[in-house]
Amino acid sequence: MFVKQEIAHSELPEHADGVTLSLGELLYYKTQTVRWLPPAKSLWSQINGQHKSTQNGRGMNFSEVRQYQPGDDIRSIDWRVTARTGKPHTKIFHEEREQPVMLYLDFGKSMRFGSKLMLKSVQMAHMASLISWLAVDQKDRIGAILDSGSDLFDIKPTSRNKGPLQLFNQLIKMHNQILTTDVEHESPLSKGLNALHRLCPKGSEIIICSDFIRFDHVKDKVLLTQLRQHNRVQFVQFFDPLELGQTNFRGVEKVTNGQQTRWLSFSTKQNRQKLESAFQSEQQKIASLCRSLAIPYYSISSAVPLISQIAGTNK
Template identity: 60%
Template sequence: MAQSVKQLLPAHADGVHLCLEELLPYKQHTVKWLPPAKSLWSQLLGQHQSKQLGRGMDFAEVRQYQPGDDIRAIDWRVTARTGKPHTKLFSEEREKPVILYVDLSSTMQFGSSLLLKSVQAAHIASLISWLSVAEKDRIGAVIDTGSSLVEIKPTSRNKGPLQIIAQLVECQQQALSGASAPSSMQTVLMTLNRLCPKGSEVIMISDFVNYEDSFRPLFNQLRKHNRVKLVHIFDPLEQGETQFRGIERVSDGKNARWLNFSSKSDRLSIKNAFDSRKLELESLSQSMEMDYRSLSSDISLLQQLSG
């Protein structure tokens, strides 16, 4: 790796392996996204923002309207039934479970320039973990190595992020040490539906290479009782962006083929395939009111968030 690229790497990172020293410092950066600062999600790339974003209000009770009540909170059904105006009362949303799905499977063990996609996924997972506990939420995770799903139950305070970070380091080493088939997203979604307590915020961090339209019912089941966000990790080579002009055999974990990167048409076909997948994910997110964001593996996380 060229010296100029090394200088762009986060401290203690080599772009391939993970260590505690590169993930722990995200704790000190959380203050940048705590209220009233700008939301972390508004600084990630993406075209679709769910109506469910942000901390909300929980319904508490209905009582008879009193002077000074917000007329927008009038419960018209109760008002019509009783003949007297009634107002909905809300309480601020309390501690909620945040569940991360972090994909470290075989398709994520790829990076053409700065970081493997799996390493970038671990970095954003670390930041979200620390940010969640700073906001008084409990944080848990499902970490996917391709050969297994490691479940971490939601925990508050520092214990939650520390457990997740330690498992990310171990699971990345496991994923690098042996080839495994790409994970089944069906199994992942079934696990999340089983694991996530009702009212959770579920954040899926993946390249979503294995997404299929047939999984929509499982996504629908997940988002019915939870807030779901998708963080799409991609590499510039997947968009056909590379200085390489030779011929290479490439694989998506299912199919393999030879590509001539000197050919503009080959590079365009790569880009078109990526754009098609991205459009599928955006369509899924929009139709199910889920948040969709994207994150590149060729720029460090904090650089992208400060842009």
């Protein structure tokens, strides 16, 4: 169930209403790619700093085994062939020209929420659009796993304009359908992480977009460690100001954490501070996990236009 208060529509991107998704609002971000390519001081330039495009040095794709030659990297020696032939042999890798960029997009119930400008899920779709166009602009392939909370939809990495358009069509269809449906029991985030582990080609750039409400700090850490062995992983967390107790509403409202439901009064400062404290505690846990696994971590508000936020990060 989503909540949406009165907003200033002039702050929304063209064609956007903050709740449903349209192709027009996602195509809008194609015009923004030039502004946010490095060396722009933006969130994307920070994300892109982890992302090595087009020329990746020694690629992840195995090509052949040949006899060792002076100057070859001894770390690439194929010890099995060396032992069998009695002569040192080395593995040769061919350079990757297109790197897969895989998005994991969490459209679970908690993401279908917004108290001010737009739903968290809509803001995430805007971020996915910008990343998609930037990836294609850098000659990379874009793919995704869409998680509705109950079902997963995978889109194989595809290059050029076909990649983003294929993603947007499925994204819009799924998002607008789930706004009118309710799932009693959602799958854990680990289901999506397992799918990433199974479907992502080695050497992928994986960007996990979620509010991480369904994240299990014990089980999912194991899956993230496995993903990190052969891929670059990054976290982008989406949040709403109401989750921090930041609201002008002073009435009583029914709230839920996905497990328990209760009535909460927003009229008392103490209750609003409890909300903020609980949110910050969970956010710190996620940030700490990311630091322990060397995973870059960013957070995005649903109450501020995306372009304004990424422009203001890293001043």
